[in-house]
Amino acid sequence: MGNFRLCPDSGLFFDKNAESLMKVNAVAAAVSLLVAGLLALGVALTRWPAVHLLPADQFYMYLTAHGVDALLFWIIFFEIAVLYFASSTLLRCRLAAPRWAWLGFALMVIGAITTNVAIFQGNSSVMMTSYVPMQAAPSFYLGLILFAVGALIGCFVFFGTLVIAKNENTYEGSIPLVTFGAMTAAIIAVFTIASGAIILVPTYLWSIGYIAHIDPSMYRIIWWAMGHSSQQINVVAHVSIWYLVGGLLLGARPMSEKVSRFAFLLYILFLQLASAHHILVDPGISAEWKIFNTSYAMYLAVLASLIHGLTVPGSMEVAQREKGYNRGMFEWLRKAPWGNPTFSSVAISIVIFGFIGGITGVVMGTEQINLIIHNTIYVPAHFHATVAVGTTLTFMGLTYLLIPVLFRRQMILPTLAKWQPYLFGAGMTILILFMMGAGTLGVSRRHWDMDFTGAALSFEYSGMAYTMMGIAGIGAVLAVIAGGAFLLITVGSLLVGKKLDASAGLLQSFGVPLAPEAYNAEPEILPMAAAVEEHGSAGFEAPGTFILAMLLLVSFVVYYFINWKYLSSVWPLS
Amino acid sequence: MADHDPKDETRERIPAMQSLLENPFLLLFIGVAMPTVFYIIWGIMEVVTIPLAQ
Numbered sequence: 001m002g003n004f005r006l007c008p009d010s011g012l013f014f015d016k017n018a019e020s021l022m023k024v025n026a027v028a029a030a031v032s033l034l035v036a037g038l039l040a041l042g043v044a045l046t047r048w049p050a051v052h053l054l055p056a057d058q059f060y061m062y063l064t065a066h067g068v069d070a071l072l073f074w075i076i077f078f079e080i081a082v083l084y085f086a087s088s089t090l091l092r093c094r095l096a097a098p099r100w101a102w103l104g105f106a107l108m109v110i111g112a113i114t115t116n117v118a119i120f121q122g123n124s125s126v127m128m129t130s131y132v133p134m135q136a137a138p139s140f141y142l143g144l145i146l147f148a149v150g151a152l153i154g155c156f157v158f159f160g161t162l163v164i165a166k167n168e169n170t171y172e173g174s175i176p177l178v179t180f181g182a183m184t185a186a187i188i189a190v191f192t193i194a195s196g197a198i199i200l201v202p203t204y205l206w207s208i209g210y211i212a213h214i215d216p217s218m219y220r221i222i223w224w225a226m227g228h229s230s231q232q233i234n235v236v237a238h239v240s241i242w243y244l245v246g247g248l249l250l251g252a253r254p255m256s257e258k259v260s261r262f263a264f265l266l267y268i269l270f271l272q273l274a275s276a277h278h279i280l281v282d283p284g285i286s287a288e289w290k291i292f293n294t295s296y297a298m299y300l301a302v303l304a305s306l307i308h309g310l311t312v313p314g315s316m317e318v319a320q321r322e323k324g325y326n327r328g329m330f331e332w333l334r335k336a337p338w339g340n341p342t343f344s345s346v347a348i349s350i351v352i353f354g355f356i357g358g359i360t361g362v363v364m365g366t367e368q369i370n371l372i373i374h375n376t377i378y379v380p381a382h383f384h385a386t387v388a389v390g391t392t393l394t395f396m397g398l399t400y401l402l403i404p405v406l407f408r409r410q411m412i413l414p415t416l417a418k419w420q421p422y423l424f425g426a427g428m429t430i431l432i433l434f435m436m437g438a439g440t441l442g443v444s445r446r447h448w449d450m451d452f453t454g455a456a457l458s459f460e461y462s463g464m465a466y467t468m469m470g471i472a473g474i475g476a477v478l479a480v481i482a483g484g485a486f487l488l489i490t491v492g493s494l495l496v497g498k499k500l501d502a503s504a505g506l507l508q509s510f511g512v513p514l515a516p517e518a519y520n521a522e523p524e525i526l527p528m529a530a531a532v533e534e535h536g537s538a539g540f541e542a543p544g545t546f547i548l549a550m551l552l553l554v555s556f557v558v559y560y561f562i563n564w565k566y567l568s569s570v571w572p573l574s
Numbered sequence: 575m576a577d578h579d580p581k582d583e584t585r586e587r588i589p590a591m592q593s594l595l596e597n598p599f600l601l602l603f604i605g606v607a608m609p610t611v612f613y614i615i616w617g618i619m620e621v622v623t624i625p626l627a628q
Contacts, residue, residue, distance in 0.1 A: 162598055174596055183598055187605035194606065195614065217624075221617040225609065261595055268601055272609035279617070284624040289616055297612065 003094060005514065006521040009500075010248060010405045011528030013521060016513050017098035018088035022081040022406060024105060024511040026399065029077035030490060032112065033392075036070035037483040039063075040476065044431075047377075048473025049450055049466045056448040060125040063446065065116060067128030071387060072147070072230065073112045078395050079185065079237050080108070080154040086182030086240065087161035090533055092523030093170040096160030104153030111147030114139050127446060129227060132203065132214040141204035145197070152193045155186045170523065171533075177254055177261065178247070178532050181240030184264045185233045191272055192233060195225035217284055228275035231383065234391040235305070236267055238349065241394050242312040245346045247532035248401065249337060252319035255311045256537045263311075266304035273297040277365040281374050287367070294365045302362055309354045310549045314542035319531075321541065329544040341417045345397025348425035353390030356432055357382060359556050369563040372570060377469075378439025381432045388479070389428045393421060396486050403490060408504040408514065409497035417489050424482035430475025438468040440566075 003016045014022075042062040045053040054062060088095045095101060117139065118124045124136035162183065165171060175183070199222040205211045243260070246252035254260045276293030279285055320332030337343045360382040364370050373379065403411050411417055443450060443465050450469065452458055494509035503515035513519070525533050594600060 159598060159602070174592070180595070183601070184605075187598075187602050190602060191606045191609055198614075215621065217621045218618060221621065222614060225614055229609070262591075265595065265601075268605040269608050272605075273613050275609075275613060276617075285617065285620045289620050293613055 003519055004092070004521045004523050005518045006526075007405045007408075009528075011526035011530075012089050012405060013092045013523040014406065015088045015094050016519050017101070018084045018095040019406065020511045020513055021095065021098065021101050021105065022084050022402075023509070025077045025081035025084070026402070026406075027494075027510055028105075028109060028112070029074050029081065029395075030399075030487060032069050032073035032077060033483065034487055035116070036066055036074055037480055037487070039066035039069065040483075041480045042066075044473050044476030044480070046448065047450070047469060048476075049469050051473065054448075057122070057125065059448045060127070061119060061122060064125050064127050065119045068115060068119070068144075069112075070392075071128060071383075072144075073108075075234055075387070075391060075395075076147075076151050076189075076230070077108065077112075079189070079233060080105070080151060082237055082241065082398075083154060083158040083182055083186055084161075086179045086244075087158050087165070090176050090179050091161070091165035091170050092525075092533070093161055093165035093168065096157050096164050098157075100153055101157045104150040104157065107146050107150030107153070109150075111143045111145070111150060113143070114146065115143030118143060129223060130203070131223075132206070132216050132219045135207055138204060138207040141200050141207055145200050145204060148193045148196045148200070151189065155189050155193070158182070158186050173535055174257075174261075176533055176535070177257060178240050178244045180261055181236055181243065181264055184267050185236040185240065187268055188229055188236060188272055189233050192226050192229040195222055195229065199223050199226065217282060220282060221279060221285075224275040224278040225272070228278060229272045231387055232267070232271045232274070234387055235271070236264070238353075238391045238394040239305075239308045239312070241398050242308070242346055242350060243315070244532055245342055245394075245397060245401065246312060246316045246319070248529070249340065249343050250316050250319040251531045252315040253531050253536050253538040255314045255318065255540050255542065257535055258537070259307060260311050263304040263307035266300050266307075269300070270297045271301040271304070274301060274361075274365060277370065280367050280370045290367055294367065298365050299362075302358070305354075305358055306549075306552075309350070309358070309552065310545060313350060313548065314540065314545040315538055317542040317545045318538040329547060332544060339418050341421050342397040342401045344418075345393045345400070345421040348421055349390050349393045349397070352385055352393075352425065352429060352432075354552055355555060356429075356436075357385035357390050359559050360385065360436065362556070363560065363563050366560075366563075369560075369567050372563060372567055373439050375445060376439035377435045377443045377445045379445050381435035381439060384428060384435070385432050389425060389432070393424060393428075396424070397421065399486075399490055403493045403497065404500055407494055407497075407509055408499065408501040409493050409509065410500055411489060412492045412497050413489050416485055420482055420485045420489065423485065424479055427475045427478025427480075427482055431472050431479060432475075434468040434472035434475060438465050438472065441465040441468070443469060 005014045005019065007014065039062045042054055043066050045051045046059045084095060118137045119140065121137065124140040126134045126136045130136055162175065199219060202211055203214055206214050243254060273293040276290060280290055280294065317332045320336065325332040325335045364373065364382055400411065400417060403409055441462060441464065443461060450461065501514055501518060503518060508514055
């Protein structure tokens with residue numbers, strides 16, 4: 001009996017071990033998302049001035065747990081599943097060291113639970129950043145370390161699988177572009193986790209009394225090498241999934257393999273240096289360090305994102321035009337499968353990530369105009385555009401694709417699934433835009449009391465700031481409802497969805513392999529999966545995408561100069 | 575004159591950039607070394623060279 005199963009719908013092959021590991025990591029990710037979403041509701045309803053739901057101590061506890069569960073656990077569990085998919089499935093190869101992979105998963109689960117327990121015991125409300133000298137319980141740091149070690153094992157299982165695939169000649173020429181993108185994510189993950197170890201291990205020792213002092217400046221620099229780079233893993237992972245979804249749904253091949261791979265190389269070289277924008281107002285750090293890492297280096301990473309922003313929709317346009325959707329500039333876009341939640345998730349993700357997340361990221365990475373919004377609620381607006389819409393919505397879209405393909409269950413509530421990405425995208429966009437507005441008016445992030453009640457130096461925000469925070473709260477509630485709909489559809493499908501394989505029982509939805517007879521295939525490239533498993537460039541005949549790209553560029557330039565103009569008004573020079 | 579292996583003519587020469595892109599462990603080294611040098615080590619040097627208050 002073999003170890004591979006052929007999915008008759010997608011043409012993808014699944015190694016038995018890799019399949020089980022993808023399932024359990026995806027399920028753990030969904031549980032993390034559930035916790036993060038419930039906590040998000042508490043945070044949002046507290047920052048909504050008219051509601052102001054939670055008392056201060058609970059607010060900071062919820063906010064800490066929301067940050068850790070949403071930005072680390074949900075994302076990284078899912079990314080480990082993506083790494084196994086991009087190596088084992090796309091290279092049609094057995095997974096390296098599956099026992100190590102299970103050990104890594106176990107460590108991640110233990111770590112995630114340990115950190116959550118530490119937070120909910122109430123003495124670790126130190127925010128995700130846990131800046132020293134604020135001290136959390138030792139188990140808070142220990143849980144994060146265990147989780148990071150588990151994720152690191154997952155990354156090396158990925159690299160081991162690449163080696164096996166090369167040695168066993170399971171692919172010809174170069175690895176597929178999606179796998180190359182996943183490899184880029186894994187490389188950034190290794191740096192991220194190593195940085196986490198460098199700073200969290202001594203911080204853990206400090207929390208149990210073996211180290212007397214951790215320098216706050218040192219902590220901030222090294223922590224952000226982990227904290228921001230972990231979000232760069234997301235960027236690379238969701239860009240890779242954009243290429244994957246384009247290939248699987250539309251048969252799209254990259255416009256140019258060379259250009260797309262070069263853009264991923266720019267990520268490998270420069271993306272992690274953008275962590276420096278968190279240190280832009282720190283005293284004692286030279287302007288040379290700040291400007292090199294944010295302006296010079298970060299702009300090369302931004303160039304890579306602009307390339308992907310052009311080539312992903314461009315490749316979709318070329319594929320659509322090959323099918324005959326050639327009328328005018330945008331028939332290819334109008335005739336795209338907007339009713340398919342996987343496609344609509346990715347499309348919304350591309351737009352919001354590019355137009356809001358990308359542009360605000362550059363504004364925040366510019367030392368001078370960063371001052372306008374530093375540490376205001378504009379900052380979470382930016383990373384909700386990149387992580388909550390860019391990454392999370394892309395991962396949601398991929399999950400819709402994987403329910404029948406990986407879990408062999410038919411999706412329930414298809415009408416709700418059709419609308420869910422739009423509801424989530426709309427709610428998040430309202431939240432993001434109004435948090436940006438409030439942040440521009442100076443509303444601080446992470447603050448329980450916008451009124452500064454009883455503060456020695458009071459500050460009176462304009463009525464508009466309060467209104468914007470209220471509207472942002474409405475957006476957050478919509479997004480949480482949409483997140484709940486996503487979990488209802490996906491978990492419900494795993495529990496009661498129609499079985500697409502006779503042996504796809506309850507346990508099979510949560511990691512147990514299907515019946516042995518299902519694993520009887522010899523891997524080969526099937527036409528359905530060829531666009532993501534083979535090589536080849538589609539060309540640059542995509543005039544509609546070039547117009548959209550110019551629109552992005554103009555928006556970028558206008559918004560950038562508006563911020564300089566605004567800086568000149570709030571910081572007059574005589 | 576050096577011996578000339580006729581097989582060399584049929585063997586396709588791999589461009590340097592492609593060799594780089596097809597070596598995951600070299601890319602891993604570069605991807606870790608770049609931010610380690612320019613962000614972490616340089617950043618730590620900045621912190622440790624801050625003069626102590628008198």
